[in-house]
Amino acid sequence: xxxxxxxxxxxxxxxxxxxxxxxxxxxxxxxxxxxxxxxxxxxxxxxxxxxxxxxxxxxxxxxxxxxxxxxxxxxxxxxxxxxxxxxxxxxxxxxxxxxxxxxxxxxxxxxxxxxxxxxxxxxxxxxxxxxxxxxxxxxxxxxxxxxxxxxxxxxxxxxxxxxxxxxxxxxxxxxxxxxxxxxxxxxxxxxxxxxxxxxxxxxxxxxxxxxxxxxxxxxxxxxxxxxxxxxxxxxxxxxxxxxxxxxxxxxxxxxxxxxxxxxxxxxxxxxxxxxxxxxxxxxxxxxxxxxxxxxxxxxxxxxxxxxxxxxxxxxxxxxxxxxxxxxxxxxxxxxxxxxxxxxxxxxxxxxxxxxxxxxxxxxxxxxxxxxxxxxxxxxxxxxxxxxxxxxxxxxxxxxxxxxxxxxxxxxxxxxxxxxxxxxxxxxxxxxxxxxxxxxxxxxxxxxxxxxxxxxxxxxxxxxxxxxxxxxxxxxxxxxxxxxxxxxxxxxxxxxxxxxxxxxxxxxxxxxxxxxxxxxxxxxxxxxxxxxxxxxxxxxxxxxxxxxxxxxxxxxxxxxxxxxxxxxxxxxxxxxxxxxxxxxxxxxxxxxxxxxxxxxxxxxxxxxxxxxxxxxxxxxxxxxxxxxxxxxxxxxxxxxxxxxxxxxxxxx
Amino acid sequence: xxxxxxxxxxxxxxxxxxxxxxxxxxxxxxxxxxxxxxxxxxxxxxxxxxxxxxxxxxxxxxxxxxxxxxxxxxxxxxxxxxxxxxxxxxxxxxxxxxxxxxxxxxxxxxxxxxxxxxxxxxxxxxxxxxxxxxxxxxxxxxxxx
Amino acid sequence: xxxxxxxxxxxxxxxxxxxxxxxxxxxxxxxxxxxxxxxxxxxxxxxxxxxxxxxxxxxxxxxxxxxxxxxxxxxxxxxxxxxxxxxxxxxxxxxxxxxxxxxxxxxxxxxxxxxxxxxxxxxxxxxxxxxxxxxxxxxxxxxxxxxxxxxxxxxxxxxxxxxxxxxxxxxxxxxxxx
Numbered sequence: 001x002x003x004x005x006x007x008x009x010x011x012x013x014x015x016x017x018x019x020x021x022x023x024x025x026x027x028x029x030x031x032x033x034x035x036x037x038x039x040x041x042x043x044x045x046x047x048x049x050x051x052x053x054x055x056x057x058x059x060x061x062x063x064x065x066x067x068x069x070x071x072x073x074x075x076x077x078x079x080x081x082x083x084x085x086x087x088x089x090x091x092x093x094x095x096x097x098x099x100x101x102x103x104x105x106x107x108x109x110x111x112x113x114x115x116x117x118x119x120x121x122x123x124x125x126x127x128x129x130x131x132x133x134x135x136x137x138x139x140x141x142x143x144x145x146x147x148x149x150x151x152x153x154x155x156x157x158x159x160x161x162x163x164x165x166x167x168x169x170x171x172x173x174x175x176x177x178x179x180x181x182x183x184x185x186x187x188x189x190x191x192x193x194x195x196x197x198x199x200x201x202x203x204x205x206x207x208x209x210x211x212x213x214x215x216x217x218x219x220x221x222x223x224x225x226x227x228x229x230x231x232x233x234x235x236x237x238x239x240x241x242x243x244x245x246x247x248x249x250x251x252x253x254x255x256x257x258x259x260x261x262x263x264x265x266x267x268x269x270x271x272x273x274x275x276x277x278x279x280x281x282x283x284x285x286x287x288x289x290x291x292x293x294x295x296x297x298x299x300x301x302x303x304x305x306x307x308x309x310x311x312x313x314x315x316x317x318x319x320x321x322x323x324x325x326x327x328x329x330x331x332x333x334x335x336x337x338x339x340x341x342x343x344x345x346x347x348x349x350x351x352x353x354x355x356x357x358x359x360x361x362x363x364x365x366x367x368x369x370x371x372x373x374x375x376x377x378x379x380x381x382x383x384x385x386x387x388x389x390x391x392x393x394x395x396x397x398x399x400x401x402x403x404x405x406x407x408x409x410x411x412x413x414x415x416x417x418x419x420x421x422x423x424x425x426x427x428x429x430x431x432x433x434x435x436x437x438x439x440x441x442x443x444x445x446x447x448x449x450x451x452x453x454x455x456x457x458x459x460x461x462x463x464x465x466x467x468x469x470x471x472x473x474x475x476x477x478x479x480x481x482x483x484x485x486x487x488x489x490x491x492x493x494x495x496x497x498x499x500x501x502x503x504x505x506x507x508x509x510x511x512x513x514x515x516x517x518x519x520x521x522x523x524x525x526x527x528x529x530x531x532x533x534x535x536x537x538x539x540x541x542x543x544x545x546x547x548x549x550x551x552x553x554x555x556x557x558x559x560x561x562x563x564x565x566x567x568x569x570x571x572x573x574x575x576x577x578x579x580x581x582x583x584x585x586x587x588x589x590x591x592x593x594x595x596x597x598x599x600x601x602x603x604x605x606x607x608x609x610x611x612x613x614x615x616x617x618x619x620x621x622x623x624x625x626x627x628x629x630x631x632x633x634x635x636x637x638x639x640x641x642x643x644x645x646x647x648x649x650x651x
Numbered sequence: 652x653x654x655x656x657x658x659x660x661x662x663x664x665x666x667x668x669x670x671x672x673x674x675x676x677x678x679x680x681x682x683x684x685x686x687x688x689x690x691x692x693x694x695x696x697x698x699x700x701x702x703x704x705x706x707x708x709x710x711x712x713x714x715x716x717x718x719x720x721x722x723x724x725x726x727x728x729x730x731x732x733x734x735x736x737x738x739x740x741x742x743x744x745x746x747x748x749x750x751x752x753x754x755x756x757x758x759x760x761x762x763x764x765x766x767x768x769x770x771x772x773x774x775x776x777x778x779x780x781x782x783x784x785x786x787x788x789x790x791x792x793x794x795x796x
Numbered sequence: 797x798x799x800x801x802x803x804x805x806x807x808x809x810x811x812x813x814x815x816x817x818x819x820x821x822x823x824x825x826x827x828x829x830x831x832x833x834x835x836x837x838x839x840x841x842x843x844x845x846x847x848x849x850x851x852x853x854x855x856x857x858x859x860x861x862x863x864x865x866x867x868x869x870x871x872x873x874x875x876x877x878x879x880x881x882x883x884x885x886x887x888x889x890x891x892x893x894x895x896x897x898x899x900x901x902x903x904x905x906x907x908x909x910x911x912x913x914x915x916x917x918x919x920x921x922x923x924x925x926x927x928x929x930x931x932x933x934x935x936x937x938x939x940x941x942x943x944x945x946x947x948x949x950x951x952x953x954x955x956x957x958x959x960x961x962x963x964x965x966x967x968x969x970x971x972x973x974x
Contacts, residue, residue, distance in 0.1 A: 201792075235705065242700055268792065270778070277806060284810075297820035299700050311821040319814050326807035334800035340791040341782030349775045356767035363763050370816070371747075371756055377819040380752050381829055384694050386702070386745025389756070396760040414782075414789050510676075696828060696933035709898055710933055713924050738931035740831040 003068050006056025007147040010137060013049035013100070016042045017133040020107075024127030028120040036123040043111045043126060046133060047104035054101045057146050058088050067153030070094060070146045076157040076568060078539040079165075086170030087160045092294060092310075093146035095173060099290075100136045102174070102181045107133070110185055110210070117206065124192035125185075132184055135317045143310045159539070159568030168228040176221030176248060180286035182214020183251060186258065187283035190276045191325050194332040199276070204266035207279065209632040211262060215255040216623035222248050223616035231576055236509065236587045236604045238612060241390040243298040246369045247289030253362040254282035257355045259623070264351050267413055268340045271352070273333040278355075280329060284322040285366075291318055297373055345416025350408025357401035364393045402457040402497060406464035409490060424467055432460035444506050444607075454501030461494030482629040489622025496615025502608030509604045515597045523605035525586060526550050527559070532599065540564040542575070545590050545599060549579065561590040561601070585609050682722065689718055689728060692745045693735060702745060830931050830950045837864075837941045838929040845896050845904055845918035852893065852919040857941075861948075861968060863892040864939040865915070865955075866927055868899040869907045871935040877954035878911050884960055885914035890968065894918035897927035897935065940964055 020042035027035030057070070061084045066072040074094075075087045089098040107129040114122045140146070164170075189207045193199050225248070230238045239245065258278040265275040292298055295311030342348040368385045375383050406428065410421040418425075436455035440447045465487050472479050508523040519528035531546040542564035549556045562575040579586040584607045591600030677683040690704040695711040703711040703718075714735070721731045735743045747753045782789050832838070837854055844850035856862075865881060867874040885892055894915035896904045901920060908918070921927055930939065933952075940949040948967050951959060 240700075273803065281806075291817065295817075295821055297817060297823075297825060299825045308821055315814065315817055315821065318817075322810055323807065323814070326810050330804040330807050333803045339781070339788055341778045341780075341785065341788035343782055343789075344775050344779045348778070349771075352771045352774060353768075356764075356771045360760075360763040360767050364759055367756065367759050370813070371753075372825065373820045374816055375752055376823055376825065377816045381740055381831070382742040383747045383753060384742050384745050385747055385756065386692070386694065388692050388746035393760045396764060709924070710928075713898075713928060717925075717928060737831060738928060739933065740828060740931075742828045 002056050002059050002063075003065065003147040003149065006053045006060075007145065009049040009052040009056065010097075010141055010145075010147075013046050013053065013104075014134065014137040014141060016046040016049060017130050017137055020046055021127045021130035021134060024123040024130060028123035028127065031120055033119070036119060039123055039126055039130070040111050042130070043104075043107050046130075047101075047108045050097075050101050050104045050137075053147075054088070054097055057094060057097060058085060061085065061087055064157075066155070066157045067149050067151075068146075069148045069150045072150055072154050072157040074158070074160050076159045076539075078567065079157075079160055080538065082167070082170060083160055083165050086164070089173045089177075090160050090164055093140065093144045095177075096136060096140045096144055097146055098174060099177055099181060100133065100140065102177050103129070103133055103136060103184060106178075106181055106185055110188075114206075117202075121192055121196060124195055125188045128188040128191045129184060132188075132321065135321065139310075139313055139317065143313055159566065162540070162564070162566045162568070162573050166228060166232050168224050169232070172221060172224045172228060175217050175224060179214050179216075179218025179221050179255075180248075180251060180289070182210065182217055183255060183279075183283040183286050185210040185214065186279040187325065190279035191328060193276060194325075194328045197332050197335055199265075199272050199336055201266055201269060204262050204275070205632065208259065208262045208266060209627040209629075211255060211259055211279070211282075212623045212627035215252070215259060216620040216627070218248065218252045218255060219616055219620040219623065222252060223613050223620070226616075227613050230609070231578055235589075236507075236576075236602075236606060238503075238609065241365075241368075241387045243369050244289075244293050246365050247285075247292050250362055250365055250369075251282050251285040251289060253358055253365070254278060254285050257358040257362070258282050260351045260354045260358070264348050268342070268348060269338045270340050270342075270348060272336040272338060273329075274355070276333060276336075277329060278359075280322070280325045284318075284325070285362075287314075287318055287321060291315060292369070298369070299372075342413070343415050345411060345418055347408065347411040347413050347416070349416075350404060350411050353404055354401065354408065357397040357404075360397040361394060361401075364397070365390065368393070399453065399457065402461055402494075405490060405493070406460045409464065409468065409486065421467075424471070425464065428460060428463040428467065431463055432456045435459045446505070448505065451501060451505040454497060454505070458494045458498035458501060461497065462491050465491040465494065480629060482626045482631075485622040485624070485626025485629070487622070488625060489619045492615040492618025492620075492622060494615070495611045495618060499608045499611030499613075499615060503606050503612070506607045507605065507609075509602065511591070511600060511602050513594050513598045513600045515599075520601075520603060522603045523584075524551055525556060525605065527588065527601075527603055529599075529601075532597075535562060537564070539568070540566045540573075543590065543593075545588075545601070547577075547588050547601075549586060557586065559586065559588040561588045563590045580610065582610070583607065677722075685728070686719065686722060689722075689731060690715055693718070693732075694743050694745050696739060696743065828933070828952075830947070832931055832939075832947045833950065834946060834948075836945055837939070837947050838926075840919065840921075840926040840929065842919040842921055842926060845894070845901060845908075845920040848920075852917045855945075856893065856917065857891050858945065859943060861890050861943050862941050863890060864895055864930070864941060865892055866895045866897055866930070866932050866935050866937045866939075868897055868935045869903045870899070873954040874936045875911070877936055877956070878914070880955045880957055880960065881914040882912050883957060884955070891916040895921055895926060895930075895932075897921040897932065898924045940967060 020039050022039075023035045023042060024039030026032070027039055057068075059065075060068045060071050061075055062081065064071075064075075064077055070091070070093050074090050075084050079087065087094070089095045107126065110129065111126055114125070117125075186207050189203065189210070193203050225245070226238045229240070230236060258275065258281075261271050261275045261278055264271050291311070291314045295308075295314060297311065368389055371385050372383060375381075407418065407425060410425065411418055433456050436452045436459060437447065439455050440452050444451075468483065468487050469479055472483075510520070510522055512520045514520060514527075514529040516529055516532055519526050521527075526549065528548045528550070529545060530548050533544055533546075535542045535544045542562045544560050544562045547559040547561070549559060557579040559577040559579060561577045564573045564575060566573065574589045574591070576587060576589040578588075584605055587604035587606055589602040591602060594600055677686060687704065691702050693703045693714065695701045695703045695706040695708055695714070697710050698706040698708045701711070703714045717734070718731055721734060726734070732744060736748075741748060741750075741752075747756060749757050839854045841851050841853035844852045863884075881892065892915050894917070896918050899920075899922060901922070904918075904920070908915075919926065924932075930937075936954055938951040938955050939947055942948045949963060951963065
């Protein structure tokens with residue numbers, strides 16, 4: 001009964017999404033307050049019914065209802081509660097339901113917090129979000145219903161893929177989807193603006209905190225996924241340029257460009273059409289990512305089981321949403337003009353160059369990801385575009401970006417006024433170069449050019465970021481949240497650069513075979529295999545190795561990697577063990593039984609790898625702090641609203 | 652299947668396959684490094700998106716063996732790559748070779764950067780001219796409020 | 797509205813992308829065309845599966861078209877195509893050689909005893925070296941080699957009567973003509 005109720009709730013949610021769009025858009029067109037109010041009520045209803053559907057599916061998982069096909073395929077009676085709940089979004093159908101739920105949640109939040117907006121504008125935003133909901137709910141109901149029954153019901157389910165039975169991965173999709181779906185808000189704001197054909201500063205001020213919130217979710221989601229790949233998959237790699245990773249990275253880059261461009265539009269009213277285009281692009285890339293992952297057009301290890309019917313539906317939806325928005329853009333954007341000027345050293349210039357580099361990086365990843373598809377569509381012999389390509393070309397825009405970033409964040413609006421910073425920045429630059437050389441030579445005994453450049457740029461960006469709070473505090477000036485957020489995020493970017501440079505340049509990875517009592521030396525650390533024993537869990541059997549690690553005779557740590565065979569079948573899984581440190585990680589994965597008591601092991605020394613994720617978290621934290629700047633708080637904006645209304649009335 | 656990374660809800664046919672290359676390392680560390688770079692850049696054909704270094708498919712381990720033997724026979728990297736492409740085509744190379752099919756891919760970093768910078772410089776110069784001709788435009792803020 | 801055209805660029809670029817995505821939906825991204833097509837078939841000389849003293853080689857059928865079918869007992873697709881192979885063998889149109897790769901001799905012989913033997917001869921390639929020379933990446937694969945010793949066609953995946961009729965026979969007819 002519960003699955004049927006869930007299905008019914010989805011149908012009702014679809015009808016309410018229709019009502020939300022029609023009443024909101026028509027109400028805005030005719031300035032009909034009652035219709036607009038009806039549209040807003042439909043938002044609440046839609047959210048409630050999607051939440052009920054989500055609750056129904058969760059209940060089916062929690063209660064082991066294997067008569068539901070989706071539950072039977074993705075859980076079994078031995079699966080712990082946490083993973084039964086996480087299994088709701090563990091595959092295609094349920095993850096779509098999560099999408100719809102999160103979209104409903106964002107829509108509800110926008111509706112609740114946008115009371116200060118001009119009423120027709122607000123209704124247009126709500127109506128456009130409703131159109132997106134319609135697409136997703138239809139997609140689910142027509143091609144991917146999670147509530148389909150199995151007759152007869154199996155006695156037990158299959159299992160959730162063992163690699164997905166992990167805490168970080170259980171929380172990873174909701175956070176990531178919050179990011180993807182969150183860009184729908186900026187998208188809806190942009191489309192509503194284009195519909196009205198005018199753009200004032202209130203628009204940028206309204207869009208920015210929503211964009212920051214979505215962007216910070218995406219940042220955390222990507223970082224969690226990278227961290228999970230690092231420890232769960234037994235490889236010690238943290239980024240693989242797989243199409244699915246790229247699918248999440250591209251909207252992130254578009255979002256990054258957007259928040260920088262929004263800053264200019266908010267402050268100076270410049271780059272209006274460009275900012276709108278980025279807002280449309282960020283969400284379009286989220287949708288494109290969904291298409292790439294779920295349609296099977298690209299080879300990826302992550303791909304969902306593909307089905308051409310789903311592919312055709314999503315593509316039609318993409319064309320309607322993205323094509324519609326870009327068509328609207330082509331029609332309305334030429335009207336947006338601005339008359340403000342700035343000197344070439346002003347912050348506006350630097351933010352524009354930031355956009356050039358970030359969008360170039362985005363373009364390269366998009367091209368590299370889709371290139372095999374283009375080649376194949378043209379019926380040419382296939383090519384592969386992999387990490388060696390992306391690693392190389394990604395540096396092309398990133399090196400100048402990091403270089404300019406250190407200067408750009410000190411430039412004042414309008415006039416630049418960088419003279420006062422010259423001495424301090426020269427100091428930081430000297431420290432960066434000397435620091436990079438010293439770190440390379442003294443710590444790692446190596447001075448490769450790319451390593452030195454990487455370290456120098458990392459120190460340059462971090463040092464330059466720190467100059468801001470230091471000089472502000474010295475001069476007893478205030479440090480507004482927006483500035484503090486920027487400083488933290490840029491410092492985090494520098495820190496991540498440091499980690500990436502360190503681990504890429506100086507990692508040591510070795511595959512060795514050991515018997516109990518033997519030892520191997522990796523990067524000065526002796527790993528001695530002291531024990532191999534059987535370990536069994538609730539739904540697996542396994543073997544655990546004990547490795548005592550010492551350095552110069554002093555004990556460092558003990559690592560206990562495992563190899564598990566899950567009852568549900570499939571290949572054996574490696575559970576790695578990692579000794580986490582500020583300077584390095586020591587990483588051990590257990591391989592295969594080579595016979596005669598010997599096992600293969602993969603041992604790794606990963607210098608500075610932690611700073612990649614720490615940097616990413618700082619980037620997200622900076623975004624979060626900036627989103628709470630005083631000028632975005634509701635009361636202030638509400639005060640501005642009459643002024644915005646007055647401007648629009650005067651046109 | 653280490654690359655089973657980001658988007659979580661990913662569903663796969665097979666569980667993660669963990670390749671630990673248990674063959675002996677080359678005595679010369681430079682040769683070992685060359686070997687590792689080579690096998691990282693060769694794509695495993697049966698295991699979707701993995702290099703032959705990462706996959707534990709039979710074909711991947713056989714191709715690792717071929718690489719090892721070709722290196723021991725004194726072949727150059729280019730010869731080893733063409734050995735692979737003669738059999739499997741350019742698909743096997745993760746670093747696509749420059750050709751009529753891939754020139755756009757390799758020209759893209761330059762084209763995008765030059766195009767982007769040119770456009771940005773035009774905008775900056777135009778705005779700077781606005782500022783010079785009309786100093787009041789410098790103090791225009793976005794919002795009258 | 798001069799200059800307004802550039803605002804159409806994003807929409808135009810997206811439309812081009814959409815066309816490619818649409819084409820992509822109906823293609824298999826895992827399909828890898830063999831670079832061997834039109835080139836001389838790689839030479840080999842291997843032990844016969846049934847008799848290690850006997851050599852089976854790529855020039856056994858020199859001068860006439862022949863088939864090379866790569867199979868193994870662990871391969872489910874090979875079991876699926878076996879009846880189709882037996883039917884082709886019964887047609888007696890051209891000789892078919894088996895290449896038993898990455899396999900165990902005893903298991904492979906048992907398979908042929910149980911399911912029937914469509915092959916004129918079977919080369920035994922336990923380490924898959926010959927299969928790699930032929931660019932094989934998954935069994936089953938079937939190659940058609942012309943009378944001039946060039947590879948005419950390669951099928952990846954199980955043979956069916958329909959595929960045989962559609963993809964192989966026309967090539968054979970063209971190859972054996974004047």
